[in-house]
Each structure stands twice: as C-alpha cells, then as structure tokens.
Amino acid sequence: MPGRTTAAKRYAEAVAAIARQESSWEQWRRDLGLVGEGLQDSELRLMLESPRVNAEQKAALLERAFGGRVAPQVLSLLKVMGKRGRLTLAPDMLKWFDEIADRALGVRRYVVTSATPLTDEQRQRLRSQLGGTTGQLVLTEHVDPAIIGGLIVRHDDMILDFSIKTRLETLRERLN
C-alpha cells in the first residue's frame, strides 16, 4: 500500500473544489465511500491496476461496477484517473478527500485512549472540554489498560498525553 502521495492529494483537491462549488460535500462523501468499498474487491482492483487492460476496457469495467450507484461526476473522476493510469492512487485520494471534507465541514476527529471504558458522564465532560460548539466533534474511543490511567487524546498529528504511564516514565527520566 502506498502512503500519502502528493499526486493523490491533487486529485482530492480537485474533487473538493467541485464539491465546494456545488455544496455537494455529503453526496461526494457518500459516493466516494461506495467507491472505496467497491475497491476493496481485489479482483476489481487487479483489473483496474493492470497495465494489460486498456483504458476503454477499464472505463467499461468502472461503468459496470459503479454505474447507476454513484453520481456521473464520480464516474468521470474514476475514468480520468483510469486514463492517466492513476487508479492505484484511488485509496490514497479517498483518505485525502476525507481530510479536506472534514476541514471544510468543520468536523474535528479525536481519538481518545483510556485505561478503562469511558462513562457517559466522562464522555460529556470530555466533549465540553474539547470545546465543540461549532462544527461536529467525532470521538473515537480506544481502551488500552497499559496506560494505567488518565487519557491520551489525539487530533490529527497532535497528541495530548495525560496518561499515568507517560508521566511515570518522564518522572523516572527526570529522577535519573
């Protein structure tokens, strides 16, 4: 699996520009979600990524797989990518698009790791602490007893580490 390539980002930005113009974020998101699921199919992926299958055949294949289920523009996007031999970037592009859409719609995603499952009250308090009055706040929760206690909150590439484990480690370093 390739990582985050810049080329994929450019496609995602182009799609996002269209979505912004037409205010059709939700539709794009749903359709691209479907495409993402469709591409899980390894046979389809193999066909689409194979250099032995020519562009027309790929277009027809895409039509058969997604035609009618997604908006015509989505199909056009896939065909453009197919024509340029960039279909391998599709999963990457979806990731980028999600990120751009989140930013445009004001969705903030947090991943919270705690030692024991959060109670409803804790969840409420955390939400209000994270200050989500505007936009949406999406919390993903993980339970990891290894952190002993406290919380680790992750947002994009920032981590707020309140875990007992890290604090103990830092204390040990300091006392050495």
Add this chain to the structure above:
Amino acid sequence: MGIRSEDIVRALQDQIQNFDQQLRTTNVGTVIEVGDGIARVYGLSQAMSSELLEFPAPGPGEPPTMGIALNLEEDAVGAIILGEYSHINEGAEVRTTGRIADRHLGDALLGRVVNPVGDPLDGKGPIQTTEFSPLEVIAPGVIKRQDVRQPLQTGIKAIDTMIPIGRGQRELIIGDRQTGKTAIIVDTIINQARQRTGVVCIYVAIGQKEAGVAQLVRTLEQNGAMANSIVVVAGASDPAALQYMAPYAGTAMGEYYRDNGKDAFIAYDDLSKHAWAYRQVSLLLRRPPGREAYPGDVFYLHSRLLERSAKLSNELGGGSLTSFPVIETQLGDISTYIPTNVISITDGQIFLVSDLFYAGIRPAISVGLSVSRVGGSAQLRPMRAVAGRLRLDMARFRELAAFAQFGSDLDRATQQQLTRGQRLQELLKQPQYVPVPVEEQILTTFAGVTGRLDKVSIEDVARYEREVLQFFRSTNAELLERLLTERQESTNRLNAELEQALNAAFDEFEQRVWTSSGTLEAPAAATAAG
C-alpha cells in the same frame, strides 16, 4: 563533599511536586516508507529542522530508536534513523521530542571511545555528563576570532619546520591510501601527550575498518595518549546517517574546550568517506544529485564543519580548535571534486605521495605541493629563523635532483647543493611514534642548514642526529632551553650571540664525541658501527 540525605529528599520532593505542571503535547506522524536508514514520515507538521524524533523501541523496556528530521516537506518529513531500523515498519508511530540533535560534552568523555550518538563503545561503562550542545552550531563570527598565533607542535620534523601548524588552523592531510595520513595524526596526538601541551585530542573515524580503529586506540593507549583523547567512531558497518553525523558530534565535543579557553585538536579521518555517506543519505532522501551525484550542498557540508575550527579572541578566553581533515585521493589526483573543495576551505594542505613513501622517505610529504597558509606566523621565532632556509634548500634540491639523474658533470656549487639536500632529506626522515620536541628539531635543523651535516655520510645522518641530541641534553641543556625561550631580534636569523654559542657547542661535539668514534669521513667504518 557530604551530601545530606535530607537534601536529596527535598530535591526529589521538589521535582515530584512541580512535575505535574507540565503538560505533554507531542506532534506525531506515521512512517510511510522506511529503508536504508531513511524513513519518510507522514504528519509531524510541527517538526523542526534537525529535530530529534522518537521511533518505536526495538523491544519492550529498551530505549526508543532515535532519528533526525532532515527534509521538511509539504505533508511528510524525511528523517535519518540513528542505528538499527529493521524493527520499524510502515505505519509505525513517530513522535517529536522538541530537542534539536545534541551531544554530550565534557571531561567525562576523555579517554573514551564513543559512537556519534555518544554511547560508549569501549565497554568502560556509561558516560555521565551534564552538558549538552547542539550537533550543528553556527561557527564563531569575525569579531569573536583572532589570528592564529600559537604553534601546535606535531612533533614531526618535516611538518613543524616547513609546514608549521598554528592553533586554530585547518590543515588538510591529503594523499592516496597507504601513504601515512593517519600516522601523522597519531604522532600529533602522541606528541601532545609527551610534551604535556594540554591540548585535548579528538579523533573522528568515519567509515573505517573497525579493526583499524581498535589498533589506533591501542597505539594511543600504549603511548599514554588516550587519557587526553576522545575517539568518535562511525565504522564502515554503521549506517550512513551515523557516518554523516560523526564529524559534527566530534566537533561539538571539541568546541566545549575551545569555548572554555582551552586548546583542542580534532582529526576527521576521512572526509572523502563522509562525503560518500552524505551522498548516500541525500540520494535516499531524493535530494537532487549534482556533480558526481553529490548533492548541491556538499561544499557547505564541509565548509560549515571546518569553519568551527577557530582561535577565539582573548575576551572569549582565547581557546582554540585545530583541525586536520583527511582526504583520500585516487592515484594522486587532487583535482577531483571533493579534494578541491576541501583544499579551498582549509588553510593549507600536507600532500603525501606514494612514490616518496616507497622510496623510504617517510613521512612522505611532498614539500613542493604542501603549504601552510597561516601557520608561519605562529611558528616559534627561533624555529622560524632556522627553518626558513630549510624550505628553500629543500625546494632547490628537488629541482636539481631531477637534473642530476642524467649524471652529467656538475659544477661545484650544484654538487654542494645536492649534498646539502640529501642530508636534509635524510634529517627529515622520521619513524612512527617518535615525535621530536621542538627545541631538538631546531637544533638538528640548525646543524643541517649551516652545513655541519655536509661532512657526514648519508648513512650516518641519523646517528649524528641521535648523538648530537644526547650530547646537548647532557652537557648543554640550558642552550636547548634558550632555543625555546630566546627573544629574537630578527625573523630570519638567530641572535648572533646564540648562534655563536650553538656553533661552539657543535664544534665541541664534533671534536670530542663524534670524531672520537672515528667515523666523520669514513663511510666504511660507519656501516660497521651502525
């Protein structure tokens, strides 16, 4: 000293109580590509240039593997991994540390062998230091410096007399493989120990055979020179990232002494391999290749390193860092990319030639191509007065020697110069690990340039030198002392009175000691004796 237990308890209490106040926010990223000691990390949007990064630890309970951010790109960071990287895989989490790559400093490092990260390699236990300094620092500016004015004695006759080195100078040692480049460094380090100059020596081995480095460390230990030295090793099997860092790490250690008003000496052995390591790292990080596939900043790579060698002004303590970068050439070609770069950066070069080496002239220094651009003003005055003529005589001799090979009839003056040159060449030969104190160098050079050796057969020059030194040490020690301390009236002549005294002593030696062994003009007897 007596530290009371209550104090310890109070200090701990303080630390624990104040501990909670700091909140830890960390910037994280995920590895998207890893291999050849390089990782590309997605995220890390807050990473600083050359910030230390924390990769996952190789196993539970082990310290995390560290890396350094080198390329800061739009969405990703290119980083070098310091050490083993086989346990790091795609998707691994990387954290910033908020620390710029730095090094331990201080006296605890003396006598130790460490890798560029500062971990001991000699099995003598952990190194306890409290001071740190960034790996890369900007070299001192114009105001903070002063001219080189104190000599750094290498103990090698050919260098101290003809290519003098001053403290704070950068002198390139260049030559093919197996021409004695490292030997010059080792002798210089040993001389610092023998003469108790107090100069701290740092030897940085880059991309060398570990066996060779072990041998060198043993040599230094046997000669009692290790106690005042630090050896930084990034061997041939270490990742290119470590080899790239090694000279900067060594320099940071040297700067500690320079900035504290002391003198330090550092040798980078060698910078050709350093350039290779940097080329590898750069290409893996996908930086655009230039000439010979070196990246565009390969000149800056070495110039910023060597600029850190300096003689600081008196207000800043007057400390110094002298450096001997080494460059290995291929077939004596000094006009390729890296050699020309480093030649233009340094304050002179010592050029070693394999032809001379195999002709038995060791150290195999090519007098014509070697130069010290600033060291002359740092040379001791008496040495300068005596050795000025040596360089001239040697240059003339080299010129004539080429002609003389045709074997045609030579006039008296030419023959005279050839005789002189051969003796001087003999005088400048020197075995390894026997550095000569500077006053003794002045003395024998004086004998050479004043023509006293002309009467001695070539085979006898070494013995003459040995015996004359013995004679002076036992009967004329105060004259030797004067050679070090005498204030000179002119730069190109010894004071008349001192010269007279020397001549008188030499005459006495030749009449009493040398002639009595009966070999002054009899080569046959000399072979029997020697």
